[in-house]
Each structure stands twice: as structure tokens, then as C-alpha cells.
Amino acid sequence: MSQLTKTETLYEQYVQELQQIADIRYAVALLQWDQETYMPSSGADFRSRQIATLSELAHSMFTAAPFGNLIETLQQRNDLSPDQQSNINLSRYDFEQQVKLPSAFVRSISETTSKAYHAWIDARKANDFKVFSPRLEELVSLKKQEAELLGYSGHPYNALLNQFERACTTDILDAAFQQLVPPLQQLLQKISQCRQVDDHLLKQYYPEGDQWQFGMELLQRMGFDLNAGRQDRSEHPFTINFNSKDVRITTRVDEQDISNMTWSTIHELGHAFYEQGLPSEQYGLPLGEYASLGIHESQSRLWENNVGRSKAWTRNFLPVLQHYFPNQMDKVSEDHFYKAINLVKPSLIRTEADELTYHFHVIIRYELEKALIGGSLAVHDIPEYWASQYEKYLGITVPDDRSGCLQDVHWSHGSFGYFPTYSMGSLYAAQFFAAANIAIPGLERQIEQGEFTQLLDWLRKNIHMHGRRYTSEELCRNISGEGINSRYFMQYVTNKYRFIYAFQMEEVAL
Structure with a gap:
């Protein structure tokens, strides 16, 4: 057997084993999707067992010594293609991380x-x-154990951050927030002195069935491949995929607020575009996976805000809304609608927050999680801490737990270290959209005409098709020539909101 043939055979074995593990992990994902959409509540205990069994099995297969040896053998060869070498290097990193976690712990x-x-x-x-705190205490304890098992430098929270945004640390985030917050607060202060825009047109009665039909047409018009995806309802909107040809999103409908469903649908559409754009030939392999959660969030925020709250999008979609809701929207002007969907006002619910105050929702959760994992905050103190931080950052009073510390699903998923990626995503989104505007002549006009293909193709070429080949910062440098820079976001929002709120403010220089 020739050396090349041997390498091919070993690589084929690696692919087969990793894809079998992916089959199991996606089966778990399917069970989780069903759990959050259609599963009857009485099935919860058995579903927990099923998910745990399959998760433990996938982990055991991935961390088995023979598979680790196979990765090591392939990594030492010098006749792999660039794609093969990238997959092997990333799998070696993943293996070294996962082998630190015992199978019993994963279960x-x-x-x-x-x-x-x-x-x-x-x-x-x-x-x-x-009602939630006993389970949350168990999870926090397990997450602290996980940080110790994985190992870290500096704050223990770094071990959990690294799982969502590789190489990200509390030092990096603290510096990023310190750079972002002062000019953001200055902009918010300027807006607070202006006459508030009127968004009452969004808060009328919008029947659930009509909203759902509008949401489905919205997805189709913006390019969601419904032959490779679907939309359902859930308590908390999310996107999940089982491969690039089966990507599912969920939304929720509030009959007293059309904006809730509309922009959560666009947000999840951005996530779904990314998943549908991953290379299907790399199924189960690192190059078939997303780069990071910060990059993933950049896709959802770009479509939700840079596109979906733009004047161009308004011109295209207001007539569609007027078709579905003539009584509520018939006499609404483009200018009124555009300003209404961009109202800036401190609020309780993160997913419904405007794109300026949104960052403070993220900062509150980041600081809370850091304190929990670091041991300076106990679980039972979360409601009081939450209320104090919302008063500090947003100047509002938290009336109850549902609209306060129970609003997000992430902790119940064990996703500690996730929230900071939301702010990083918004910053990346502004930077990427600025690059897209340079690369695609007449992009605003295309959006105004309901043409989203060139933008989606640009994102596919520059981000989606690369899978995990690059880190977030490498991708950002490839696209914009520099690493993450909050000034792109500040330039975007300053130019946008000084028109909406009619105030004078210097343009942010890059």
C-alpha cells in the first residue's frame, strides 16, 4: 500500500468516525428541538434520560483513545490537503478539550x-x-467543576467563554466594553433629550394567524430555503440545525406587538442563513461547523438590524404589512414606520431591546455570570442583583421575575459564557456590513427592491463557506483589514439615530 493511499484510508476512517459522532449529536439536537416545541410536558424526565445517554455516548466515542491516536497519526503526516489539515488540527484541539471532561460528568x-x-x-x-433556583444551583456548581476540569488562566469564567468564543477572556471583554460604553452612553444621553418617536402603531391588536402568515412570507421574500428548513413556535426563539439541509427556526407571537414576531423571525433567519450556508460536503467535520458564536450572532444581528431596521427594508416591506394588516397599517407613512421600529427606550426584555440599550442587557448578564462562576454571587441573590443592575445601567425598575431574571433560556441550557457573544456579534455585524456596502454597489437599492441575493452570496463567500477554518478575529481581518473595532458600530448608529431623533452630532471617524 502506497503512503498516499494509507493516508487517504486513515483520513477516510477519521471522517467516518467523526460523522458517526455527528449523527448522534444531531439526534440529540432533534430531541432538544422537539422538547422545546411539541413534546408533551409529562415526557420531560424520560427525555432528559435519552438526551443524557446519547450525549454521553457521543462524548465517549470522541474522547476514546483510539480516535485520539488516529488524529495524532494524521496530524504528523505531511501529505494532507489544506482542508484535511485544518480539520485534523481543529479536531486535535477539540479532543484535547473534551478529554478533560469524564463521560460521567458529561452525562x-x-x-x-x-x-x-x-x-x-x-x-x-x-x-x-x-422554582428554578435549585436546578440553577446544580448547574452553576457543575459549571464551576467544568471550568476546573478544562483549566484556565486568570478568571475561571475564561474556561466557559472559550467554549463559545475561542481565546476570548474577561480581560478582552472588559476592555471592549470599556471602549464601547462611554460613546454609547453619550449617544443615549443625546437621544434622551430629544422628542420621543411614536411606536404605538406597533402595539395594536395583530391576530396571531395573520402574523404567522406574514412571518412565513417574510422568510420566503428574504430568501430562507424552506426546502431545507422550517419555522415553529417556542417559548424562546431559537435556531437549530441537524445538517445544512435541515435548519429549523422558532419564533413567538404577541398579538399586542407585531414587532416581537417580526424581528425575532428576521434575527433567527440570520442564524439559519449561516447554517444553510455551511459546506454540506464537510458534514460532521470542523470545516462544516460555524466559526464561533460571536460570528454566528453577527449574522443574525446584521439581518435583524443593519438590514431589517433600515430605511430600505422599510420601503420594501411596509406594503406587505399593509396588505396583511390594512386596519392597523393602511395610513402609516414610511417615515413614521421607520422611526417606530427604531425607537430607543430602556426596556426590561433583552430580545425586544433597541440596538443601543441592548448592549447593557448583555453587560448585566456578563457581569452576573462572572460573579456566579467566580463565587462572589450566590444563585439565590440573582433577583436582587438583577434589579439593582437594571436600575444602574438602564434606570428602570424590574417588576417581577418573569420579565427579569427568568426571561432568558440560556442558563437552563447550561450556556454560561454565551451572553457576551451577543455584543460581539453586533460589533462584527456593523463592521461586516460596512465592508459589504463597499463590495456590493447599490446594496441599499437592492434591499429597497427586495433583492437580498447578492448580500447573502457575499456572506456565504466571505463567512459561511469557511466553517471553522478561521477564528473570529482572522475572519474579521480578512473581511475588513482589521480586528474587531467598535467604532464601526458607533458610526452606523450615530448616523442612523441622528436622523431619526433629529439632533446634531459629529460623525464617528474610523
Whole structure:
């Protein structure tokens, strides 16, 4: 057998084993999707067991010594293609991380997470954090153990951050927020002195069935491939995929607020575009996976805000809304609608926040998680801490747990270290959209005409098709010539909101 043939055979074995592991992990994802959409509540305990069993099995297969040896053997060869070498290098990194976690620990955290989700649902229904807190305490304890098992430098929270945004640390985030917050607060202060825009047109009665039909047409018009995806309802909107040809999103409908469904649908559409754009030939391999959660969030925020809250999008979609809701929208002007969907006002709910105050919702959660994992905050103190931070950053009073510390699903998923990627995503989105405007002549006009193909193709070429080949910062440098820079975001929002609120302010220089 020739050396090349041997390498090909070994690589084929690696691909086969990794794709089998992916099959199991995506089966878990399917169970989780069903758990959050259609599963009857009485099935929760058995579903937790099923998810835990499969999660443990996938982890055991991936961290098995023979598979580690196979990766090591392939990594030492010099006749792999660039794509093959990238997959092997990334799998070696993943293996070294995962082998630190015992299979029994993976099962424990998976089972606890599944049970915590249902406790969170019950707590939201009861509007009582104490219903959720025992499960959350278990999860926080497990996450602290996980940080110790993975190892870290500096703050223990770094070990959890690294799982969502590789090489990200509290030092990096602290510096980024310190750069972002002062000019953002200055802009918000300027807006607070202006006459508030009127968004009452969004707060009328919009029947659920009509909203749903509008949402489905919205997805189709913006380019979602419904032959490779679907939309359903859930308590908290999310996107999940089982391969690039089966990507599912969820939304929620508030009959008293059309904006809730509309922009959560566009947000999840951005995530779905990314998943549908990943190379299907790399199924189960690192190059078939997204780069990071910060990059993933950049896609959702770009479509939700840079596109979906633009004047060009308004011109295209207001007539569609007027078709579905003539009584509510018939006499609404483009200018009125554009200003209404961009109202800036401190609010309680992160997913409904405007794109300026949104960052403070993220900062509150980031600082809270850092304190929990660092041990300076106890779980039972979360409601009080939450209320104090919302008063500090946003100047508003938290009336209850449902609209306060129970509003997000992430902790019930065990996703500690996730929230900071939301702000990073918004910053990347502004930077990427600025580059797209240079690369695509007449982009604004295309959006105004309902043509989104060139923008989606540009994102596919520059981001989606690369999978995990590059880190977030490498991707950002490839696209814009520099690393993440919050000044792109500040330039975008300053130019946008000085028109909406009619005030004078110097343009932000890059």
C-alpha cells in the first residue's frame, strides 16, 4: 500500500468516525428541538434520560483513545490537503478539550440541563425564580467543576467563554466594553433629550394567524430555503440545525406587538442563513461547523438590524404589512414606520431591546455570570442583583421575575459564557456590513427592491463557506483589514439615530 493511499484510508476512517459522532449529536439536537416545541410536558424526565445517554455516548466515542491516536497519526503526516489539515488540527484541539471532561460528568451536566429547562418553564409560568433556583444551583456548581476540569488562566469564567468564543477572556471583554460604553452612553444621553418617536402603531391588536402568515412570507421574500428548513413556535426563539439541509427556526407571537414576531423571525433567519450556508460536503467535520458564536450572532444581528431596521427594508416591506394588516397599517407613512421600529427606550426584555440599550442587557448578564462562576454571587441573590443592575445601567425598575431574571433560556441550557457573544456579534455585524456596502454597489437599492441575493452570496463567500477554518478575529481581518473595532458600530448608529431623533452630532471617524 502506497503512503498516499494509507493516508487517504486513515483520513477516510477519521471522517467516518467523526460523522458517526455527528449523527448522534444531531439526534440529540432533534430531541432538544422537539422538547422545546411539541413534546408533551409529562415526557420531560424520560427525555432528559435519552438526551443524557446519547450525549454521553457521543462524548465517549470522541474522547476514546483510539480516535485520539488516529488524529495524532494524521496530524504528523505531511501529505494532507489544506482542508484535511485544518480539520485534523481543529479536531486535535477539540479532543484535547473534551478529554478533560469524564463521560460521567458529561452525562450529569446533560441530564441536569434537560431537567433545568423544564424547571425554567415552570418558574416562568409561576413567575417565581425560587422554582428554578435549585436546578440553577446544580448547574452553576457543575459549571464551576467544568471550568476546573478544562483549566484556565486568570478568571475561571475564561474556561466557559472559550467554549463559545475561542481565546476570548474577561480581560478582552472588559476592555471592549470599556471602549464601547462611554460613546454609547453619550449617544443615549443625546437621544434622551430629544422628542420621543411614536411606536404605538406597533402595539395594536395583530391576530396571531395573520402574523404567522406574514412571518412565513417574510422568510420566503428574504430568501430562507424552506426546502431545507422550517419555522415553529417556542417559548424562546431559537435556531437549530441537524445538517445544512435541515435548519429549523422558532419564533413567538404577541398579538399586542407585531414587532416581537417580526424581528425575532428576521434575527433567527440570520442564524439559519449561516447554517444553510455551511459546506454540506464537510458534514460532521470542523470545516462544516460555524466559526464561533460571536460570528454566528453577527449574522443574525446584521439581518435583524443593519438590514431589517433600515430605511430600505422599510420601503420594501411596509406594503406587505399593509396588505396583511390594512386596519392597523393602511395610513402609516414610511417615515413614521421607520422611526417606530427604531425607537430607543430602556426596556426590561433583552430580545425586544433597541440596538443601543441592548448592549447593557448583555453587560448585566456578563457581569452576573462572572460573579456566579467566580463565587462572589450566590444563585439565590440573582433577583436582587438583577434589579439593582437594571436600575444602574438602564434606570428602570424590574417588576417581577418573569420579565427579569427568568426571561432568558440560556442558563437552563447550561450556556454560561454565551451572553457576551451577543455584543460581539453586533460589533462584527456593523463592521461586516460596512465592508459589504463597499463590495456590493447599490446594496441599499437592492434591499429597497427586495433583492437580498447578492448580500447573502457575499456572506456565504466571505463567512459561511469557511466553517471553522478561521477564528473570529482572522475572519474579521480578512473581511475588513482589521480586528474587531467598535467604532464601526458607533458610526452606523450615530448616523442612523441622528436622523431619526433629529439632533446634531459629529460623525464617528474610523
